[in-house]
Amino acid sequence: MHLRAASRALGLVVAGSLLFACHAAPAETPAPAAAPPPPPRLIVAISVDQYAADLFAQYREHYTGGIARLLSGAVFPSAFQSHAATETCPGHSTLLTGVHPSRTGIIANNWFDPAIARGDKRIYCSEDERDPASTSREPVVSAVHLKVPTLGEYMKQADPRSRSVAVSAKDRAVMMMGGHSIDAAYWALKGQFVTLKGRTPSPAAMSANAAMAAIAARGAPAYAPPAWCAAHDRPVPAGKAGTPGSGRFALAPNDPDAFRVSPRMDAVTEDLAVRMVDENHLGRGPAPDILSVSFSATxxxxxxxxxxxxxxxxxxxxxxxxxxxxxxxxxARGIDYLAVLSADHGGSDLPERLDQQANPFAGRVDSALEPSPLGKAISADLGLAVDGPLLLGDGAAGDVYLSAKIPADQRPRVIEALVARLRAHPQVAAVFTRADLAALPVPTENPQDWTLAERARASFDPERTGDVLFLLKRAILAGAAPGPGYVAGHGSPWDYDRRVPLLFWRKGMSQFEQPAPVETVDIAPTLAAILGLKLPAGTFDGRCLDLDGGAGSTCR
Incomplete structure (x- = not known):
């Protein structure tokens, strides 16, 4: 009895102690969230021109250099240039603005203004046609047509000490990524890097030009392909273009076009980019800087x-x-940088090889869909004659503009006849009038599920879009006849042209891969959040992507 009583008493003591502990001990609080790292000192925004998601997926297992490093960061293998106009200028205009071409105003590489005094009525996306010296073929380069700021401009608004530098082989890539306020802007022209009108090339640019000229003057041997390239050594005849698919980029002395169409163009672009980092002290100033680099050789x-x-x-x-x-x-310079890589658009292989490789539906567009023959056919249909071409356009797909010389009362007839003829053509997938597109709401759902009409709407600008827009069927290349330097291309509304990779990397970043679709317009809001930029709601069409890879968030 005494033993049982003692045991019972001990139990009460233990229970009481536990009860006291439950009430008296302070509740365990979660560890405070780790402070987010400070903003990087340099944003390195890389575009690889025509780098389709399909191409990335095909070769990612072989990467051991820079792209391999990016694969150790945040990987989004299915990003979308969501719009239908998958060309260089519209695609680059989305990367650092965070908005679709319908808001950047860059609906294509070229559009037409039938009312302009210029004879060809053609306007190049990165020219200032107000300058009498400018033509669409030899433009006075400018970002005047870009209707929104770029990330670099937002950075400079937050702190004017931020520096923005942009380099590429293509002027339109420089202007669309850099925007209106670029501290240093360089692109290639006739074998040299040049800059904006009124500016003198800097010592670093002149040194880069000297190095490039030396390579071009002496020539260079062919590249030795990696062993894993052997399976691709299968040349395919392509009409007047000869037999693409058998070269190794041997460079004869003083052949600037062969230099441009080779990996050497990217190599000299990288060389210039590094020289610009040093000359402009990028990543080492009192405010974050941005370096935009577009590699064009792909x-x-x-x-x-x-x-x-x-x-x-x-x-x-x-x-x-x-x-x-x-x-x-x-x-090597000890710079804290965040790198992002994406592309302006994807691309398709030449139809002749697609036909050999299980895609018998591939082909080249009927030349009857080009503006001149199409306009002549409409004139014959309606018995209507005007002075000069009836229709204006930049090829056998995309925007078509009616001549300003068509009488106002005849314009509806011309549009009706044009739409009917296009819809009857077996290579045409969809036809929209300007009024059709203007009536559509801006798409907001998952970009891979957008209809053709929604893709076209994302490229619609009421001031620049044509009177009629038509899209070709899948695997129909807009170029009617292959020629040297042009056997394949892009510019369609299909996913092989819309889907691109999107990769982010910063030292210490957690690796993850997110296969869900994202958009290239997500890049700017993602970087803006990391930089701590406070911008009004509605600034971007895209959303911030959380790059933390864990319980934290980079989007706060």
Whole structure:
């Protein structure tokens, strides 16, 4: 009895102690969230022209350099240039503005203004046609047509000490990524890097030009392809273009076009970018800076040879090496940088090879869909004659503009006849009038599920879009006849042209891969949040992507 009583008493003591502990001990509080890292000192925004998501997926296992480093960060393998006008200028205009071409105003590489005094009525996307010296073929380069600011401009608004530098082989890539307030802007023209009108090339640019000229003057041997390229060494005849798919980029002395259409173009762009980092002290000033680099060789090679030959395989290996050199140079300088890589659009292989490789529906567009023959057919249908061409356009797809000389009472008839003729053509997938597109709401759902009409709406600008827009069927290339330097291309509303990779990397970042679709317009809001920029709601069409990879968030 005494033992049982003692045990019972001990139990009460223990229970009481536990009860006291439950009430008296302070509740365990979660550890405070780790403070987010400070903003990077340099944003490195990389675009690879014509770098389709399909191409990225095909070669990612072989990357060991710069792209391999990006694969150790945040990987979005299915990003969308959501719009239908998948060309260089519209695509680059989305990357650092965060809005679709319907808001950037950059609806195509070229559009037409039938009322302009210029004879050809054609306006190039990155020219200032108000300058008497400018033509659409030899433009006075400007960002005057870009209707919104870029990330670099927002950074400079937050702190005027921020520096914005943009380099590329293409002026339109420089203007669309850099915007209206670029501290240093360089693109290639006739074998040299040039800059904006009224500016003198800097010592670093002149040094880069001297190095490029030396390579071009002496020539260079062919590239030795990696062993894993052997399967791509299958040349395919392509009409007047010859037989793409068998070259190694041997460079004869003083052949600027062969230099441009080779991995060497990316190599000299990277060299200039590093020189610009040093000359402008990027990443080492009192405010974050931005370096925009667009590598153009993938696009040049894709157009000239297609994207499934030996040439593209060599280019993928060299691109990886070139981006690795850029990162190594930044590492050597001790710069805290955040790199992002995406593309302005994807691309398709040449139809002749697609036909060999299980796509018998591939083909080249009927030349009857080009503006001149199309206009002559409509004139004959209606018995209508005007002075000069009835229709204006930049090829056998996209925007079509009616001549300003068509009488006002005849314009509805011309549009009706044009729409009917286009809809009856077996290669045409969809036709929209300007009024059709203006009546559509702006799409907001998942971009991979957008209809053709919604894709076209994302490229619609009421001031610049044509009277009629038509889209070709899948795998129909807009170029009617292949020629040297152009056997394949892009510019369609289909996902092989819309889907691109999107990769972010910063030292110490957690690796993750998110296969869900995102958009290129998500880049600017993502970077703006990391930089701590406070911008009004509605500034961007895209959303902030959380790059933390864990319980934290980079979007706060």
């Amino acid at each position: 696009d040049y090679i894709g157009h000239a040879y297609g994207n499934q030959g030996m040439e593209m395989c060599i280019q993928m290996a060299e691109l990886d090496r070139t981006i690795g050199k850029l990162f190594a140079a930044l590492d």
